[in-house]
Amino acid sequence: MKIAVVGTGYVGLVTGTCFAETGNHVTCVDIDRNKIEALQKGITPIYEPGLEVLLARNIKEERIAFTDNLKEAVEEAVVIFLALPTPSDQDGSADLKYVLQVAEQLGDLITSYKVVVNKSTVPVGTSEKVAAVLSKKIAPELFDVVSNPEFLREGVAVEDFLKPERVVVGTRSEKATKIMADLYNPFVRQGNPIYFMDPRSAEMTKYAANSFLAMKISFMNEIANLCERTGANVDWVRMGIGSDHRIGKRFLFPGIGYGGSCFPKDVLALNLTAREHEYDFQLLQSVLTVNKHQKKVIVQKIKRHFKDALQGKRFAIWGLAFKPETDDIRDAPSLEIIEALLNEGATLNVYDPVAMENVRGRFGNRITYSANQYEALDGADALLILTEWSEFRNPDFDKMKDLLKTHTIFDGRNVYALDKMEELNFHYESIGRAVINNKA
Numbered sequence: 001m002k003i004a005v006v007g008t009g010y011v012g013l014v015t016g017t018c019f020a021e022t023g024n025h026v027t028c029v030d031i032d033r034n035k036i037e038a039l040q041k042g043i044t045p046i047y048e049p050g051l052e053v054l055l056a057r058n059i060k061e062e063r064i065a066f067t068d069n070l071k072e073a074v075e076e077a078v079v080i081f082l083a084l085p086t087p088s089d090q091d092g093s094a095d096l097k098y099v100l101q102v103a104e105q106l107g108d109l110i111t112s113y114k115v116v117v118n119k120s121t122v123p124v125g126t127s128e129k130v131a132a133v134l135s136k137k138i139a140p141e142l143f144d145v146v147s148n149p150e151f152l153r154e155g156v157a158v159e160d161f162l163k164p165e166r167v168v169v170g171t172r173s174e175k176a177t178k179i180m181a182d183l184y185n186p187f188v189r190q191g192n193p194i195y196f197m198d199p200r201s202a203e204m205t206k207y208a209a210n211s212f213l214a215m216k217i218s219f220m221n222e223i224a225n226l227c228e229r230t231g232a233n234v235d236w237v238r239m240g241i242g243s244d245h246r247i248g249k250r251f252l253f254p255g256i257g258y259g260g261s262c263f264p265k266d267v268l269a270l271n272l273t274a275r276e277h278e279y280d281f282q283l284l285q286s287v288l289t290v291n292k293h294q295k296k297v298i299v300q301k302i303k304r305h306f307k308d309a310l311q312g313k314r315f316a317i318w319g320l321a322f323k324p325e326t327d328d329i330r331d332a333p334s335l336e337i338i339e340a341l342l343n344e345g346a347t348l349n350v351y352d353p354v355a356m357e358n359v360r361g362r363f364g365n366r367i368t369y370s371a372n373q374y375e376a377l378d379g380a381d382a383l384l385i386l387t388e389w390s391e392f393r394n395p396d397f398d399k400m401k402d403l404l405k406t407h408t409i410f411d412g413r414n415v416y417a418l419d420k421m422e423e424l425n426f427h428y429e430s431i432g433r434a435v436i437n438n439k440a
Ligand SMILES: NC(=O)C1=CN([C@@H]2O[C@H](COP(=O)(O)OP(=O)(O)OC[C@H]3O[C@@H](n4cnc5c(N)ncnc54)[C@H](O)[C@@H]3O)[C@@H](O)[C@H]2O)C=CC1
Pocket: 006, 007, 008, 009, 010, 011, 012, 029, 030, 031, 032, 035, 083, 084, 085, 086, 098, 101, 102, 119, 120, 121, 122, 150, 151, 152, 153, 154, 261, 262
């Protein structure tokens, strides 16, 4: 099938590459000329394991092409995916300007039947808005608008796309249903379902999924904070509750608050939708409050430990990305923590395996950047772990002790076992677990 993908960000690029991988002919289009030029050479602008290899293969087989010309991309396509940004507007609602602008442009370009598929995360009712824009310029028999929210996670995006636990398609059109079923059947052969539903339910499903996961994390962050105050260990509590299938093992890891390009903006947007419908979504408001607080917890611990005297203290930071296996720093908790420590007069030496350039773009020379994880430790008063990259899991602890001025670790991701930290005689503070005090 011939497909166009509009927007070659995270979602667009993974969508285009994976559909090419299953034998379709894909043209990806973006307004960012630099991105297009890089992609034409097989260089991906994002760090995503497995993507570059897949992309190279499909470029070689001429199943995927890149252009900045929308007309050229959509001319022969039967399906047009919109994978455009929907950032938070000033009031927290999803900004639909990118989606609706492209819909306007498509209205001038569509001359034969197309399925216009919205892959962006958009508020309930957006399919109808897109259809209304198209209807101003083209006859109804020339298009269907479908909602097909994306559930991939950064870092495992290719696997999530190729083997989805479910695919959600919102449409009332039989013609579009058949086309979407043909497209997705290769991905759901293992028996995972494609749920065909009405567009409004599909749009709501996406927000409900992300908000529920954000709520699960926030609940565990609250339990962790309470564990610290009651002498319980959140690791045991997590395992104890997670083995109940009704609760599930995943997304129960407490930390420094959820971040990323989606949970923060999507929880805000759903809350706004509730408000617009005069519904007081109390749980969701609590999720927002809890997450805001959780991003401050590690700085509070540091201030308590150093008796509020952070002026002139030097900290090493391991991990900057909002989670491992990505260079994405959008809404990463590390950014707020860095800002808070700088405001307290501390100096920071940071390291992340792939996200350093993005952080440099944001903080410039206000912080220093280390070539490796050990260099960051040199002369530091403490180490902060903000992203649980695998390479931080089993480091050379003796070398760390040689480099750190005081043997102190604030671990926002519970990377190390408490007994190990006790044995190594570190001062170790994590989330929802006892403080390990080093013996002088
Ligand atoms: N990043 C993720 O893991 C996931 C994101 N989503 C949703 O998918 C949507 C896209 O997200 P990302 O891919 O992360 O966004 P992104 O910001 O990484 O990429 C969007 C791309 O669209 C391009 N663009 C903007 N206006 C354009 C136009 N008029 N024509 C062509 N291209 C244009 C931009 O240059 C950019 O390359 C959002 O609604 C997001 O909430 C959904 C699931 C996962």
